[in-house]
Amino acid sequence: MGALTDKYCIVGVGETPHMRPSNRTTLSMACEAVSKAMADAGLKPSDIDGMTSYQAGDSTTSAHVATSLGIRLNYCLDILGGGSSTEALVAHAIGLLEAGYAKVIVCFRSMNGRSGRRMGGQVPGGPIPVATAEGDNQFNMGWGWTTPAQRFGMSAMRYLHDTGCTTRAFAEIAVAHRYHASLNPKARLRTPITIEDHQRSRWVVKPFRLLDCCQETDVSAAIIVTSRERAYDLRHPPVFIKGGYARTMTENPGWNYSRPVLHYVAGNYGWKRAFGMAGISHSDVDFISCYDAFTFTTLIQLEANGFCRPGEAGEFVKGGRLQIDHELPSNLSGGHLSEGYTHGIQMVIENVRQLRHRADDACPGWAEGKHTYDRQAGCRQLKRARICCGMAWGYENMASCLVLGGVMS
Amino acid sequence: MPKTIDYSKLRIIPDFDTQEWWEGTRQHKYLVRRCNQCGHKWFPPLFPACGKCASMDIGWFETAGKGVIHSYVVVTQPIVGAFIGTVPYVVAVIELDDCKEADGTVTRVAGVLTDEDSEAAIGLPVEVIYEATNDPKIVMPRWRITGRVAGAWNFDEHEARGGGSRNS
Ligand SMILES: [Zn+2]
Numbered sequence: 239m240g241a242l243t244d245k246y247c248i249v250g251v252g253e254t255p256h257m258r259p260s261n262r263t264t265l266s267m268a269c270e271a272v273s274k275a276m277a278d279a280g281l282k283p284s285d286i287d288g289m290t291s292y293q294a295g296d297s298t299t300s301a302h303v304a305t306s307l308g309i310r311l312n313y314c315l316d317i318l319g320g321g322s323s324t325e326a327l328v329a330h331a332i333g334l335l336e337a338g339y340a341k342v343i344v345c346f347r348s349m350n351g352r353s354g355r356r357m358g359g360q361v362p363g364g365p366i367p368v369a370t371a372e373g374d375n376q377f378n379m380g381w382g383w384t385t386p387a388q389r390f391g392m393s394a395m396r397y398l399h400d401t402g403c404t405t406r407a408f409a410e411i412a413v414a415h416r417y418h419a420s421l422n423p424k425a426r427l428r429t430p431i432t433i434e435d436h437q438r439s440r441w442v443v444k445p446f447r448l449l450d451c452c453q454e455t456d457v458s459a460a461i462i463v464t465s466r467e468r469a470y471d472l473r474h475p476p477v478f479i480k481g482g483y484a485r486t487m488t489e490n491p492g493w494n495y496s497r498p499v500l501h502y503v504a505g506n507y508g509w510k511r512a513f514g515m516a517g518i519s520h521s522d523v524d525f526i527s528c529y530d531a532f533t534f535t536t537l538i539q540l541e542a543n544g545f546c547r548p549g550e551a552g553e554f555v556k557g558g559r560l561q562i563d564h565e566l567p568s569n570l571s572g573g574h575l576s577e578g579y580t581h582g583i584q585m586v587i588e589n590v591r592q593l594r595h596r597a598d599d600a601c602p603g604w605a606e607g608k609h610t611y612d613r614q615a616g617c618r619q620l621k622r623a624r625i626c627c628g629m630a631w632g633y634e635n636m637a638s639c640l641v642l643g644g645v646m647s
Numbered sequence: 648m649p650k651t652i653d654y655s656k657l658r659i660i661p662d663f664d665t666q667e668w669w670e671g672t673r674q675h676k677y678l679v680r681r682c683n684q685c686g687h688k689w690f691p692p693l694f695p696a697c698g699k700c701a702s703m704d705i706g707w708f709e710t711a712g713k714g715v716i717h718s719y720v721v722v723t724q725p726i727v728g729a730f731i732g733t734v735p736y737v738v739a740v741i742e743l744d745d746c747k748e749a750d751g752t753v754t755r756v757a758g759v760l761t762d763e764d765s766e767a768a769i770g771l772p773v774e775v776i777y778e779a780t781n782d783p784k785i786v787m788p789r790w791r792i793t794g795r796v797a798g799a800w801n802f803d804e805h806e807a808r809g810g811g812s813r814n815s
Pocket of ligand 1: 682683684685686687697698699700701702
């Protein structure tokens, strides 16, 4: 086990609703999320002395949030990044805590991801009227190849070719995550779907249909990281940071498409370090989260992180394996596909709630950890939730992972 | 007739690292970057150093502009205004025929096919063509299928037959 394993904890989580549109500033939403995370942890503004965030030039800063809430920071930093950033900021927080730069650190994301800047450059009203292509865009905008769906689709198509599986494997992911969203009052899309519903949904970019693609929402979410000693004094059972990897890259990261295998992704380079640090094997993992910008991205991360062999994820996910009460429940809040879209931080939040045994579901006693486990009645708490492996990525070229453990671990 | 792209709705801004590449397409030459020290080739030319030996002593290699479709997507929903009238269109990643290196390294490029999506398939040979834009300094490369080969892999056919054996 790593020297820092179980030494630091996530002690507070909070988020705004997933809105479209929010009609609010990213600053207003971030203040709400950070306030809720502080209240969740039982911390006051004066207890917080570090704050970090990630964004894509589309959001407020730590300094604005801290100023608004009367927090005097000993450390603040806002980085550029989307998927895989939350886990990297947690790794970064561990370093700051270990070195004594700060004692209690908030990490947040705030984005008007639907009403403001959308991924791939689409403007709220539809296509970009006149597009200017400079920098990287010189070599994609001119061939009408800009959005994450269009880019990931290229790897997904080759994956189907190489493995022989069909888009029915993608459907398994959509069905599983939607089922979990049906148990989550906060989720935007809560009506359960079938594999046939997926197969009938309209094309966005072949090989992806509408039900392969995540939501776009306006939302902010925050988590609070501190030391184990401090965590024991706070409101909830601590959730321990056991290991991970952070923004691990593939070779040739800026241009994926000349790599030998398009769907051999960054997680392949990281998971042995993460599992070694945590001192666990795959069989110890009770549940997972998997960055689901698209159904396919979940599929490929299972392979990259060693949950199944290369090319076998399509077979692995068959028969509802990723659904609650099956072998490897994934994205218990519904994920990006069905809950909403936060560039990954919501996965960490759901994992924390599950590990605390306090999933905020339809059970009247959830806040005290009292659950019925009756899925018909809307309970989404796992019976056994001791170790979680959270997997995230940006593009195929970059990935993070966060192994978390509950107090029973 | 190939479906047209409305280049009047697209403005390309070449930069220090890419202006010679755009000068190449203007002269109907399809260039990739080449390292003057070790011969490694790469695309796109955004990267100003060699990924194999880190040299910044770099030049160009004029390819024959021929290759094989390595993967593709069919865009049905336009995001960039220039493509509103083009959907559905195929964007392909193309492995160039004449850029293979001794250690197995390949160079792949991307572009829009002139062909219908029902015609597209992994494994098919393609070649570059050039299209004028409203900006006299910018000529856009595009790709067309030049033949049929046995075993080419089309997405719709794959789905219709319920998948198939592993190909890698
Ligand atoms: Zn070189």
